[in-house]
Amino acid sequence: MSSATTPRRSFVERFQSLDYKWLVSISVIFGLFMAVLDATIVNIAMAKFQAVFGATLADAQWIITAYTLAQTVSIPIFGYLADRYGTKWIYIISLGLFTIASMLCGLSWSLGSMIFFRVLQGLGGGALMPLGLAQVYAVFPPSQRGLAAATIGIPVLLAPAFGPTLGGYIVEYTDWRLIFYINVPVGILGVFMCATILRNDNVNANAKIDLPGVLLSTLAFASLVYGIGEAASDGWGSTKVVGFSVFGTICLVLLIFFELRSADPLLDFSLFKSWNWTSANLITWIITFALFGALFLVPIYLQSLRGLTPIQSGLVLLPSSLITVIALPLSGQVVDRFGPKVAIVIGLATLTLAGWLLTHLTLTTPTLTLQLWLVARSIGMGFSNQPANVIALSDIPPQKLARASSFFNLMRQVASAFSTSFLATYVQDQAKPHFAHLAETTNPSSPMYFYVRNAVSAAALRGENTLKTQALVVKQLVGQMQLQASIMAYRDALLLITVFAAVAVVLSLFVGNPRGHSGSAEMVME
Known part of the structure; x- marks a missing residue:
């Protein structure tokens, strides 16, 4: 008895048989992941840059500032260029520029050269997120926009968590230049895939600068x-x-x-006449505040207050990062079946609950408990972040996706800058009155007073210098009060984030589920 056997297809043949929408998603993910990863991985190496280039912290900070400014100003310009000359090739050019600039950053011989190359890197990186998002949304039908958002959302949410861990490992055990060199092979692969897989899209030859x-x-x-x-x-x-x-x-x-x-x-502010666009932007600003707030506060809490190394703190954050791989596909299914509104309400409610739990943070909170709180937070982020993108771009015709996506990401960029700076100053300001209050409560009947008196008495019995012992014990107590004041200030900041998340829950109840537009997922290809 004979039977026909089906030859096993090679990996290349199976890859080429995928639907075009999946090929687009795979192609642009490389650029999306690098753009977000680079924004976080460099921060961990600031002390190393100071030592290598002999720079002050204020001067070295321009390595980050130059990248952020270049990225910000390039986002709207690349939106126009994609409209005029085609999203595919503008995306490839920006990815190529980002890759070359990454290599040049690794070759930097001075602080000035590093800052210049970071400007080039930022100019290239500014287009990766909005144009990558626009290309993916353009090839997925409206009924699968949730799936599209989940697909590209995984690298967006994973990269900020892996960045500090990877950067800490590279700085501690290898050469700091690998922070930039690591982008080169990934960028080359991304350019090759985009050039060979992506189809040419329509261009607006009449578009004027x-x-x-x-x-x-x-x-x-x-x-x-x-x-x-x-x-x-x-x-x-x-x-x-x-x-x-x-x-x-x-x-x-x-x-x-x-x-x-x-x-x-260049930037169509009339989009704010659309409630979907306006509400999605407001929700995204709050989500960004919560996302970057926790990304800023929790690692500092683990390292400065708990004494963990960057790698150790990264490992604490790892489970909450990995859970997004599960949360995002689930949120995509909810969006495609019930609409983005349901996913956003679930996500923001979970984010609010997780934020409230984090307000109970102490210097001795068990690591497992903290990880469970952060896992809940990641689930909330997974269910709310990408569905907001779906709502914002739901009413945008395909020929305007590049510019609208650039505008949307520009707003997110400004919100992230505000979130980090505001929370940094807020924590500093809140710590001062908390420390003053703790100092005021130190009186002859307080436990700390008895601790100092007993330590001095014990030193006297041993024949030691009591004044020296008292100064040492008081210094230790002041340090403990500063730590306690800091954790109280962190809880204040986390409470503020929770309040904003609760406001976003209320706002999300008034968001409409967008209807799919006929042909909105199609791009005319050459």
């Missing part, structure tokens, strides 16, 4: 992001922060005025 929009958006968002970013170190009342923030706000007002009157605006 909006020069007032380019100039005003560059001045507005660069000034705002820089001014807000400096608030973490200089304070909100400093001349630099106030000056740049006021100038940026003036430029933003002028930008809105000119763009609303432009026939072909």
Whole structure:
């Protein structure tokens, strides 16, 4: 008896047989992951950069600031270029620039050269997220936008958690240059896949560059992001922060005025007439506040207050990062079956609950308990973050996806800069009154007073210098009070995040489930 046997197909044949939408998703994921990873992995190496280049912390901080500013100003410009010359090739050019700049950063011989190459890297990185998102949304039908959001959301949420761990390992055990070199092979593979797999999309040959929009958006968002970013170190009342923030706000007002009157605006502020767009932006700003707030606060809590190394703190955060691999596909299924509104309500409610649990953080909170709280937080982020993207872009026709996605990501970029700076200053400001209150409670009837008196008495019995012993014990107690004041300030910040998340839950109840538009998932290919 004979039977026909089906030859086993090779990996390449199975890969080529995938639907085009999956090929697009796989192709752009490389750029998305690198863009988000690079924004977090470099932070951990700041002390190393200071030592290598002999720079102060303020000077070395420009390695991060230069990248952020370049990324911010390039986002809207790349949206126009993609509209005019095609998303595929503009994305490939930006990914290629990011990859080459990464290699040059690794070859840096001075702080000045590093900052210059980081500017180039930021210019390339600014297009990766919005254009990658636009290409994926363009090839998925409206009924599968949740699945599309989940697909690209995995690298977006995983990268910030893996960045500090990977960066800490590289700095501690290998050469710091690997932080940048690691992007090169991934970028080359991404460029090759995009060039060979992605199809040419329609271009708008009549699109004209909006020069007032380019100039005003560059001045507005660069000034705002820089001014807000400096608030973490200089304070909100400093001349630099106030000056740049006021100038940026003036430029933003002028930008809105000119763009609303432009026939072909660089940034279409009329999109805010759509409730889906406006509500999704508001929810995304709150989610960004919660996401970057925890990414900023929890690692510092683990390292500064609990004494863990960057690698150890990264391992504590690892389970909550891995859970997103499960949460995102589930949220995608909920979006496609019940609509993004249901997923967002579930996600924000879970995020609020997790935030409330984190407000009970102490210096002795068991690691397992903290990990469970962070897992709940990651589930909330997985169910709320990407569905907000679906709602924001639901009413956007395919030919405008590149610009709208760029605008949406630009808003997120500004929100992330504000979140980090605001929480940094908020924690510092809150710690001071908490320390003062703890100091006031130290009186002859307090346990700390008895502890000092007993320690001095024991030193006297041993024949030791009692004044020296008293100074040492008091110094230790002051250190403990500072730690306690810091953890109280952290709880205040986490409570504030929780309040905003609760507000977002209420807001999400008024979000509409967008209807799919006929043909909105199609792009005319050449």
